[in-house]
Amino acid sequence: MSQTDTGVGRVDHRPAPGRAHPGPAAAGPPPYWTSRRRDQLTGYLFIAPQMVGSAVFVILPLILVVWYSLHEWNVLAGTFEFVGTDNYAALAEDTSLPSVLTATGLFSVGLVAFNLGLALLLAVLLNQRLRGTTLFRTLFFSPVVVSLVAWTIVWGFLLQDDGGINGLLDTVGVAGPNWLRGEGTAMVSVIVVQVFKNVGLNMVLFLAALQGVPAELYEAAEVDGASRARQFWRITVPLISPTILLTSIITVVGSLQVFAQIAVLTQGGPGTSTTVLVYYLYQQAFQFHHFGYGATLSIVLFAIVLGLTVLQWQMRKRWVHHES
Template identity: 60%
Template structure:
C-alpha cells in the first residue's frame, strides 16, 4: 500500500530541500534587509518591492530581458524545426549531422561560452574568417549593436539540438498515410506541411516553446562569461541583474524581491502558453 510513497519519497524530499525550501526562503528574504557589516536581518515589509518600482534600472533590465527572449525563442524554435525537417528527409549523413547539432547540448555552458568568447573577440576566429573575404568584422561582444545578437546566437547554437531532436521525433510520428493522401489529392508540399504536419506536431511545439521561454528568462552564465552585462548595460538581463544585486552590491533583500518577480513572470508566461494550447494545439483523437 505504501510502496508508491516509498518510491517517490527521495524525489519529494529532494524537491522540498532544493526547490521548495529555497523558494520559501527567497520569498521571506524579499521582505527583509540584510546588513552586510553586522549580519543582521531586519524585517522591512514591502520596501524592497517599492524600491523595485522606483528603480529606473529595473525597467531597462526588463526591456533587455524581453528583447533577449523575443530574439531567442523564435530563432531557436524556427531553426530547430528547419533542421528537423531537413533531417527527416532521410538523406545520406543524417545520423552524423544529428550528432553534430546535438553535441553542444552536452557541453558545459561555461566551457561553451568561453570558446565563443574567443571566437567572437576582435581578433577571434569569426573576424579572421570575415577578413579572408575582405570584410572587417566588429568587436562582437564589446559593441552595443552586436553584443545582444552575439549572446542570442551563442545560446541558440547551444540549445537548438534539444528542440531539433524533439521536433524530429514528432515529425517521424506523423502518419505517412496522411501526407501521401494529401499529395494524391494534389496538395503541394508546403500545403501538406502547413495543413497536416504542423497541426500534428503542435503539442511538441508547445513543449519547446514553454521550455525555451523559461530558459530565456533565466539566462545567466552566458551573459556573465561573454559580456559581463555590457557594453554598458546592453546585455544586463534580469537573472544577471539579480546576481549583481546579491553578490556585487550585497543587496540580498532587493535581489530576493527581483527573484520573486522573475518567478512570477515565469509562472505567468507558462500559464499563458498553456492557456493558448486550446487555440492552436491539435490533439489527435
C-alpha cells in the same frame, strides 16, 4: 415400543419461545494491512524521494526567498533587519529595472524565435532519407552535451575584436565589428551563442515528432494535389503541435534563466544592453550585497516565469492538436 415411538429420550432442538436462535460466532475486526493499504504505502514510498526533494529544494527555498525579501540583510555588517515591503516599493524607484526588463524581453523573444525556427528547419531536413543524416544529427546535437562554460569561453575568443570570426571576415576583405562591445551586436551575439548551444535538443524532439506523423496522410494529400508547403502547414504543424508546445515552454523558461553566457561574454555590457534579469539579480545580491532586494527581484522573475508558463498552457486549447 421404541423410544422414537414413545418420545422418551428425544431431545428437542427447537429454541425456547422468546429466545433468538444463536448465530455463528462473531467475526473479529478486519485486518489493518489490507492489499489496498499496502499498495498505497508502496506508492507513497516510491514518490517520497521526489516529494522530499521538492520540499527541500523548491518549496523551502521559495519560502525563504519571500522571507528574505521582507528584510534588509547586510552580510558585511552582520545585520538582518525587517523592512516590510520597502524592497517591493524600491522596484518602482529603480531606474535600471526598465532597461533590464527590456533586455530580458529582447533576449527571450530572439532566442525563442531563432531556436524553434532553426530546430524545426533542421528536423525537417534531417527527416529526409538521405545519406549522411546520422552524422549531421550527431554534429548538431553534440553542443548540447558540451559544458556550458567551456562553450561560452570558446565563443568569447571567436567573437573578440581580433578573434576567429573577424579573422575569417578579413580574408574576404570585410572588417568585422567588435561583436561583444557594440550596442547593436552584443545582444545578437549572445543570442546566437545560446541558439547554437541548445538547438540540437529541440531538433531531436521535433525529429521524433515528425517521424510519428503517418505517411498515409502525405500520400493522400499528394493525390489531392496539395503542395509541399500546404502539407507542412495543414498536416505537419498540427500533428507536431504538442511537441511545439513542449519545446516552447522549455525554451521560454530557459531564456529567462540565462546567466553564464552573460557573465562570461559581456558582463551585462555595453552599458546595460545585455543585463538580463538574472544577471541583474546576481549583481544586486552578490556584488552590491543587497540581498533583500535581490530576493525581491527573484520573486519578480518567478512571477514572470509562472505567468508565461500558465499563459502558454492555456493557449494550447487554441492551437494544439488533440487538445480540447
